[in-house]
Amino acid sequence: MKKKLIAGNWKMNGSLAANEALLKSVLAGVGQAECQVAVCVPAVYLAQCQALLADSIVSLGAQDVSSHEGGAYTGEIAPAMLKEFGLRYVIVGHSERRQYHLESDEVVASKAQRALACGITPIVCVGETLAEREAGKTEEVVKRQLAAVIAINGHCISEVVVAYEPVWAIGTGLSATAEQAQQVHAVLRAQLKAATPSADRIKLLYGGSMNASNAASLLAQPDIDGGLIGGAALKAQDFLTIIAAAA
Ligand code: PEP
Numbered sequence: 001m002k003k004k005l006i007a008g009n010w011k012m013n014g015s016l017a018a019n020e021a022l023l024k025s026v027l028a029g030v031g032q033a034e035c036q037v038a039v040c041v042p043a044v045y046l047a048q049c050q051a052l053l054a055d056s057i058v059s060l061g062a063q064d065v066s067s068h069e070g071g072a073y074t075g076e077i078a079p080a081m082l083k084e085f086g087l088r089y090v091i092v093g094h095s096e097r098r099q100y101h102l103e104s105d106e107v108v109a110s111k112a113q114r115a116l117a118c119g120i121t122p123i124v125c126v127g128e129t130l131a132e133r134e135a136g137k138t139e140e141v142v143k144r145q146l147a148a149v150i151a152i153n154g155h156c157i158s159e160v161v162v163a164y165e166p167v168w169a170i171g172t173g174l175s176a177t178a179e180q181a182q183q184v185h186a187v188l189r190a191q192l193k194a195a196t197p198s199a200d201r202i203k204l205l206y207g208g209s210m211n212a213s214n215a216a217s218l219l220a221q222p223d224i225d226g227g228l229i230g231g232a233a234l235k236a237q238d239f240l241t242i243i244a245a246a247a
Pocket of ligand 1: 173
């Protein structure tokens with residue numbers, strides 16, 4: 001059976017002291033989790049977190065990567081640089097990057113491609129805004145966002161992780177219901193099935209105010225293969241409860 005993946009997205013939070021305390025608490029409680037676990041940390045803390053997670057079952061991830069291989073792109077981080085820190089995952093196309101950094105579907109798709117080329121699994125985020133949901137455009141938006149990634153990545157699409165993150169649910173405490181989330185996940189799964197015979201092994205995560213109370217019902221849905229967790233990943237006990245719910 002496919003193991004679920006619980007990935008924390010720390011966003012722009014943390015400090016040397018806070019990271020150490022958080023990861024030590026997570027490692028003390030995680031045991032031999034029956035699911036895969038990752039934390040996607042701010043880039044400046046990759047070396048620290050790599051050392052803290054050494055020989056543990058918790059994988060390391062980043063929150064963004066350049067769509068370029070290297071060169072004159074001030075402030076950008078190339079996938080090969082991330083790889084040097086033992087990264088397994090990188091988030092691409094988070095709605096905060098699409099919104100504040102104007103990342104297009106095509107840029108997100110090429111970030112995913114660059115990550116794959118370096119052996120890093122991209123966690124590709126898709127999701128609709130509240131206005132798009134209210135206009136009945138949820139399916140159209142997520143399919144358009146995923147189509148760009150499928151188009152550029154060809155048969156490698158089976159190597160990505162997809163995270164459905166309704167924008168209106170991120171950091172708001174307003175999670176999608178399990179039924180709403182499953183409905184969109186089924187749409188994404190069908191789209192992936194049309195693109196690759198390996199679609200069933202692609203992990204589809206739900207993200208958007210997943211927490212210790214709602215994780216079990218979300219994770220029980222047939223097409224929800226894990227979670228991308230923001231706020232709750234910053235509290236060791238909440239993150240551990242979500243991990244336990246995914247086991
Ligand atoms: C996120 O930022 O990816 C996220 C899901 O955040 P939160 O869990 O805080 O809604």
